[in-house]
Amino acid sequence: MQRRDVIEKIIEPLSDELVVCNIGFPARELYDIRDRPENFYMIGSMGLVSSIGLGLAIAKPEKDIVVIDGDGALLMNMGSLVTANALKPRNLTWIVINNGAYGSTGNQVTYASELDLKEIAKSIGFESYDLDEVDLLKLIKDENCNFIEAKCEPGNSQAPIIDLTPIEIKERFMKITNE
């Protein structure tokens, strides 16, 4: 199983949930699998997907927010685990796809390949799970701020470059988020 398969699994049960997706191939693959206005694709600023999702979760408590993060990106913003845990928005579900590689830059190995991200999140205070062992939709809808790790093999699919401008991504996302 590679990242694309994991993203297919994540997106399959979703309806009106808001998704904030990590930069690079993760965003391209999500766009290729199932583009929807509820998807916010990161085009820059690696590492900040969880922070964007956290800000959104605080601003829109009535919406369910799903963050699709990566192991390399999480390593760039470990402090986000602390802040998100302090706030624990019940509508935030934070999924980290851990393929142990910087996939978009040539699959260089990350230090996360030797880490147990679930245990790290748990030690900070999260309810943490393995994607293979949960009913994802149930966790998204429950009253907890959940951390989910999805382990997989490195590798990118043939997903094309996203042919939306950042402003188009923003405007349709804000329209459906705030209407």
Place this chain on the structure above:
Amino acid sequence: MDSSEAIYNGLKDAEINFVVSVPCVNLTKILNMLDEDENIVHIPVTREEEGIGLCAGAYLGGMKTAILMQNSGLGNSVNALKSLTELYEFPLVMIMSHRGTEGESICGQVPMGKSTPKILEAMDFHFFKPETPENAYGAVSNSWKLSLKESKPVSILLEIKYW
């Protein structure tokens, strides 16, 4: 209206309702005022760049956002301000305690303090350096509208002598 009240009142007039912060001793009073204000969400963050991400998400959710920090935090946030805030044209108000300016007692603050205005110029971001509470109040009150108009962050630099 003292130097801290001027900033707080300006933020209120600008209708800012989501603030992230990394503290500075000179921002203490404003941060306390924000904590006591039930109509403003105030979230301390671990690092300024993280705060830029939070502000982006909150704006997507319809809030009016600001970051309060030392100017050192600008250095920690440069890429996010360009590759996230400017790229998507998110408005943002940045209130910075400008350390390393006249009267600074900590030598470690000086190099970044000297370069801060030049960094903002290089980033092509509008900034103000008010010297009185009245000027600061005016600049902060108008900052959100200006940021929306320019589709970029707007900064208020508050030097040591301001306080």
